[in-house]
Amino acid sequence: MSFKTSLLQVKKLKTHFHTQDGVVKAVDGISFDIYEGQTIGVVGESGSGKSVSALSIMGLIPSPPGKVSAEGIIFEGQDLLGLNDNQMRGVRGGKIAMIFQDPMTSLNPVLKVGWQIAESLRIHLGMSSSKARRRAIELLKMVGIPLAEDRVDDFPHQFSGGMRQRVMIAIALSCGPRLLIADEATTALDVTIQAQIIDLVNRLQRETGTAVMWITHDLGIIAGLCDRVNVMYAGRLVESASVEDIFYRPAHGYTLGLLRSIPRLDEDQKTRLVPIEGTPPDLIGISALCPFLPRCQVAKEVCATQIPEVRRVAEGHNTTCLVDLRSYWRE
Amino acid sequence: MSNRLSYLIHRLAQIPFVLFVVTITIFGLIHVTPGDPIQIMLGMETSPDAVAKLRQQYHLDKSLPKQYFIWITNTLQGDLGESIRLNQPVTRMIADRFPISLKLAASALAFALLICIPTGIISAIRRNSSTDYFLSGIAIFGLSIPNFALALLLIFVFSIKLEWFPITGIGSMATKMEGSLWQTFGPYILPAIALGAQQTAILQRLLRSSMIDVLSQDYIRTARSKGVPGWAILAIHALKNALIPVVTMVAIQFGYLIGITITIEYIFAIPGMGLTLLNAVVNRDFPVIQGFTLAIAIFFIFANIIADILYTLLDPRIRY
């Protein structure tokens, strides 16, 4: 599938936190593109910088310790870094929306659910209170909350976890954003509820044509939903490819390690899982060499001396790995 | 029956026992003092006949439990006896003076809230900055100075040196509501500040820590990601949550303040419960001491219960 219009272009995004103990390079120069209506997955461990990059795009990084810089974050032709506070607030929630991991704590407990949905509508679309309330009821129906007319005046604690996440989705999509960022949105839910939420987002995406960025560490979600995948490690983008390429033709040692460590249905039962040893590196004072080196199973001597750069493996498939992994490809 | 209702009933059911202990204590204190209460009340120069007559009138010739019983039954009927010195029914004295003390306590709390809400919010937003330390420093100052000492300092600075306020004058507060705004509210200001300073410090620290806690919550991050402007995040999303413990504390403090007005009323000559009680103590006017202590204690108990109820009302999570 080819997508014609570019929605978001991230160019060399860096997010550094200046702390007492040093500079934490949470995101260290990542670049990627998202097209209209595309579903892109961002996979990595805790600390890989996947959430921080999303928050950086949204302008939600607290500015004393954190500093966001980039050659450009171009959204719908506009550089988000050049916007002032007011303009950025218009983008947040209006053009780019985000849903978070823990539905139990993500909604304000003392405000009615309908009010919280209507708030976005009032801020971004300038709706009157009564109109916004009616629209909120429609949105609740759209995300599958039964008895929406009654439920609109309920408080968050009167909803279950799955339903609260649906409310979050309603809030996020209320103003018709072009990009929805789902930051570990299903991690805290039961498996069956996960499936429901994923289906819901999928359906709404098809109906509205919104692009979705799924941030997760769950490769199953990636496999089932995404068109493209970005793999992040230690604040760097180590591989970016179509979902097929990632699974069948991984080009980075980390991606390979991830794939080896998960069970697959098409594998011989007797094959052992190979976990990735060690722990993620300290982001303070990290060297410019490949960050995955100490834990990599397929590293070569060149990795200890040469600084990795983005290299093209194939059309639409990039990596920073210095090693040729074609011998490990399946098929 | 919902949890909240049963909790309420449980709390209310504890009241009789508490009141029992309170009344026994007050009663006991007076009647185990060495010496004859009547003699003490009247002084040394009364004739034995007058003493005997008063003894009978105050039922002191009956057994102690019977006296207690009589006192309680009378109280429940609204009869708290008569002041020895002033020859007025104690209940009427309470009815006259309680509102004055209430107004004083209310103005002290109003002052406290006026100061603590903005400073608490600012301290929370700029935590650990020099502004925060400065405001916390002032708060500690307010906590560490006895209220009467503060009152004296305020009087010295504002009434004597700067001559902005009259030194006393709240006596007329109880009756007149005319006159200019300054005349009606002016005399309140210094006493309110003196009385409210400690509470301001407590409330400010409470609001600050509550706000810091609330502002680090996930739902604030959600609100930011929705593009909600900063002032709305503070004033609506955060404050509504952060004020819950503060409001509860205010209710508790209201009850507490009523018991503390005594020094301030003394300094500013405010004819409230505290000053009257003090005079009664000096004059050994036992009916007044008994009645007033009881009244204030009951108010305090109810203030605490209301604080409990408020807490369950305000936090929607504690509804079911």
Next chain:
Amino acid sequence: MVDSKSRMTSFGKLTTETIKFRERSTLVIAGREFTRNRAATAGLVAMTILVVLSLLAPVISPYVPITINLREKLKPPSWEHYLGTDYFGRDVFSRLLYGGRISLTVGLLVVTFAVLIGVPIGLTAGFFGGRVDNILMRLMDAFLSFPPLLLAVAIVGILGPDIQNVMLALGIVRVPVFARIVRGSTLSVREEVYIKAAKSIGVHPLRIAISHILRNIVSSIVVQITVNFAAAIIAEASLSFLGLGSQPPDPSWGRDLNEARRYIQDAPWLLFGPVVTIMIAVLSVNYIGDGLRDALDPRSWRTWQNKKSTGLQEQIS
């Protein structure tokens, strides 16, 4: 203390960090934490100075505080009288020194009384539970239902204005707080105690109870002691101010403030001495209390806060 182990893999150094704690008694660590807190140390120093000055009052006081000298009355501060004289010609500075003895003694005795009575009550209530617990706690609740100053005023009013009655009244008022804390800790430790007692046959459960419970409650009691000490000082000052405590001619900070009030227009210097000393005393006790609380709470120990990874990772991942 951080222990780094490095292992050479074929491709680079693989480092794992473990954190080891050297065995140090809690007391020593708490002591170190306390001294790191500048406000608390300052408070401790100030309080020590006050105590020393009070103890040495008979030695260093330039005048006898109750000597009346009407020719010298209402004189402003000078070299002969550091803080001036009051209406009766008494030296204010000397009165402050002696007044300190009274205020600090009252504070100490009140808190001792409250602890001596409150702790056993709490232990009994928590240990025996059931009806005993119920009755005792209802009793404590009833006493807590009085605004503190009110009860003290009532007690003193009835028993007579005398510094000893003041101490008694204030002590009684503070008992419930200690009883509650001790009861709470006793309750939570009691469950463990019976289990342990079953295992370690032969050791008297009472002994286990006391040593375990006491260890648990030390920090909360210590903090309450400082808080109540400060409150007692203020309460004594209030009562004396109202004429219900120290009787003339005894020097007392509160009492002196009453006189200062009367002559505030003519002799404002009478005001500042007692106010400043009360504030210093209360402030230092408050800071010491804060410092002790932080020093005894393992979560705020700065010795552990040198790890770079943890806190930040939570923030950014």
